[in-house]
Amino acid sequence: MNSSPLERFPGVFGVGGLLIFLVALSVSLVLPLIAIFGDAEDTATVEDLAANPEGSGFADLAEMFPEIFSDIYPEGASPANYADALERGRDLYIENACFQCHTQNVRPFETGYYGAAANPREQNNDLMHPSLIGFRRVGPDLSRYGGTRETQWVVNYLYDPTALVSEAVAMPAYPWFYDEGCDLVVNPDALCVPNEDGIAIIAYLQWLGDYQPIETLEEDTEGETQ
Template sequence: MLESKSTVFLVAGVGFFVLAFVVMGLLPWMIYMDQEEETLEDLVAKGIPHEFVELAERFPEQFSRHFPNGPTPSSFGDALQLGHDIYVAEGCWHCHSQQIRPVSNEDLRWGAVSHPSEYHNVLQRPVLFGTRRVGPDLIREAARRSNDWHIAHFYEPTNVVPTSVMPNYPWFFDEDGYPNRKGMALVAYIQWLGSWLPEYPYYQGEGPAGARSREGDEAALETRRMEGS
């Protein structure tokens, strides 16, 4: 029986694969099954980061051309989706991870250790954990640097960081050198990463456009902890 072809086909081929799929794939899925995946609307409803509003103030003419509705939740949703798609298409995730591990002093360098609940949203489908860090991790990038820094960096990274090995992305800019729709969307996406965390507003001393307070954030984190356990 062990030498028959159907055994090899069924036990080794199908059986062991399904076993591995159950143990390594379905088990983690079942553990998180009760948590609802957040839609784009859910994400936007948590508040629009200050940086998105600032983009509109900094480049009023270009912004209104690319996002005619102004810095509203619907524009922000569009920007997040487009920014995420560019992040995937350009292969950003091959050189930048999106997870903080509890080891190697990563929490000191970037901030709070990643929590599973942070990944239960449409923009992490498939998840963008990453496997290599040529550049730094980005999941705590929100408000760490200014919009201007990111825009200059995308145009030519070595202008901002001389040792950078990141490529130039001139196709994120229009003929006049202003960020185009892609550029603004990607900056909005990067500046959103980690903006859901309580420590976010204190990086720069002012909160996001939505009403958020330190007390509210701490309560939010507490709820997240309770849900996550």
């Protein structure tokens, strides 16, 4: 009788199958869990990151919208409030699935667009960990977006992207980050007024890329001169 190898050596195939299953389990479940909950001693906390709100997008927003800002944050642009806003901003970025279209990961062959390739140390902080590397890059990489635009521009952009960049048709508008409408087509000089969520996500976007551990920068510079 001509039986298949599977029938002749069921034990070998059984053990092989189990091994493959264990490898798959560790790659897709155990390793990510270690990455998230593993040794995180040197990770910068949100409080560390928010220790100095001066010059941040959050401080800009406090200046631009004093009334609404003081309703939400009576103590002003303090480090504790900045930390809250940054955390909320990251949550909103996840809830609104911004990562479906934006990466936070610069690959080594595209440094011409976005600067040095992503460095794990640069992302070793609570706001970028676990890393939101994203799925597909429909829009630009945002891992170092902060400060590339004026805060005022970002405020209006999220309300109505095509009003500012006519070809930005793939970037959705996010009117729920604002309590009132704002017609940028009729009045391009208008300043849309964000609500609490709007302030948080804009503060987060303007923060992205702010954390650059000194040794990361030194190493990058060394690499360039060699």
